[in-house]
Amino acid sequence: MPETTKTVVLTGFGGYEKLEVQDLPRKDPGPNEVEVNIQASGINFAELMCRQGLYDNAPKLPGVLGLEGAGIISSLGSEVKSLRKGDRVLCLKAFGLWTEYAIVDADQCFVIPDEMTMEEAAAIPVNYITAYHMLFDMGSLRKNKSVLIHMAAGGVGIAATQLCKTVENVTVYGTASAGKHDIIKEMGVDYPIDYRTKDYVQEIRAISPKGVDIVLDPLSGDDSNKGFDLLKPLGTIVHFGAANMVTGKTRSLFSVAATWWKTKNVNPLGLMRQNKCVAGYHLGHLTHEKELVTSAVLDLIALYKEGKIKPRIDSVWSFDKIGDAMAQMNERKNIGKVIIKPHKVD
Template sequence: MATASADADQPTSTETCKAIWLVGHGGYDKLQVKNTPVTSPGDGEVRVAVQACGLNFAELMMRQGLYRRSPTLPYIPGFECSGTVESLGDNVTGLEVGQRVVCVPGHGSWSEKIVLKFDHVFPIPDSMSFEEAAAIPVNYITAYMMLFDVAHLSPGKKILVHMAAGGVGTAVTQLARTVENVTIFGTASSSKHETIRQAGVDHPIDYRSVDYEQAVRSISPDGVDIVLDPLGGKDVKKGVNLLRPLGITVLFGFANVVTESKNYFNLAKQIAGFDLGGLFGVPQAKEAATKLLQLYEEGAIKPRIDSVYSFAQVAAAQKRMHDRLNVGKIILVPHKEEEKQDTPTAEESRQGGEMSENMETKKEETKETENEEEAEPNK
């Protein structure tokens, strides 16, 4: 536990808590629930009893060894969580013991208890559930800053968002709907189209059966103003091709690196991206968090919870995200009735680590293919 950085040299007591540790790179078996010493909050710190944690695609990449801002192994993953304030260190202002809060430590959230800086802790409305609170920080702060700080969304703009049924896609849709006359194109499998349409996507596109570039142009021949791309790879080039004059592509993820057979990091370097790893260290992120909690109270946004898994079911939760089955946010909770889930088999667990085992080979392949033209569209 315990601290956001999972440091072992902090003063500890005999008290322990359950936490999910990443002990190596590879399959799902590299995520292990362990008893972990509980630390006390120091100067300017808060200890929180965690009730819910968010699961993000970046944490899949961490398990596979693909995320460049990962701490040194072993460590406790988790960008975000919610819970109740348990104790306060010296010089903490604006928080009270027993207060319901959402936390953005950067790392270390997947623990029953966490110690972090008090200015990374925000009180939540009484009407907000712990699961909803844990779904806010990464997805909604990312969406908010991409739309308004990076892409400068304004009335009348057209947006293409990939993985529109996921956590960030849902957040983008809801936030874009707060601006007048915005047209939203969203890619998702056909089974999710009605859901994303109800959420506010004007034009759902089944990326598995049609070329989304052609689908967008059939409705908007001159393309779109903003492309929000969590995929990377071939889709970077396609996104640029879809831009109207003065349009912008915002690259904020590399899902294709996890699911494709090639590494396209070098291609992605052609475009300035949104760096999730450094998100919580900037003042704009804190301002965005405050604004988002206000928008929730006003009824303008509401996180969609796809499913809730216990810490012991973290492998099944990651597999659901890896297979792109979720509609909305996947949540991890420390305590939950152990109902049967589709837990990965031993063979699936090994397959989950195949990408990280071959990363060095992939990097060499990238150098050879970096300047090649991509003949087939990635739908």
């Protein structure tokens, strides 16, 4: 067994050149930990924001990013009884999974079905847990409701669309560039809207004058105001990102300031008069809530086995191509999940 682990290391804040592939010493798992031979890891907007110095829960520099991954258990801590060496698992961690051999809490690893690929498994934790909690726990999604999903061609967008379609007669509006509409319709979006050429508020109002029941907002800024105004009475908007801040490969202070300035401030007295709900979701601050995470993951694995959800993999890159992989997301080219792997990809 190798004594080192191939790792993507964030060395500073800035462009793609701040990510270096290094061979770091392997570590032994603690009593309640396991070592996972990572076969695939996901890229999320959280990592893009970490690289730009915009993420509030980023690892200290130099640090290892990676919130999710999938692989094979290669070593067990002395107290671990629920898993076995050789188990195929997906895993979740508050960063540290962009490495070939990762140390992970045993209760953050979940055995995956034989039919699930490693790439699919790596695409589930962040996107699908996020979508699941927002729709079912915060949004109380049920039949005959309507949902606006921004960035519907992204990982969370596709996850949310698929989960909406597990509920009877849910109408899904999805924003995405025109070239992505055929695929998001295939995923289940009823009304694709090209946010680059059309006003999505006007488009939705033309179909549903009262608006929608749930808005999933990864953008913030002025879009948070538009989303709130689109809510029907008793509707809920869930804010879970600030993608409007990420406008290039390096941090733009103008974009940060503009997004912050335009984001709606909520007055509780106003909410009472309008009968609307505003929620915020941040999986990075929820990973310690093991029961909430475990319940969601087990439900998601069951839905996968039933054929009701299936991650769409946009592209797979080696660690050595991490800059290109990040650019795929940064430039909004992806349709589905961007995956990285430790070694060369055929």
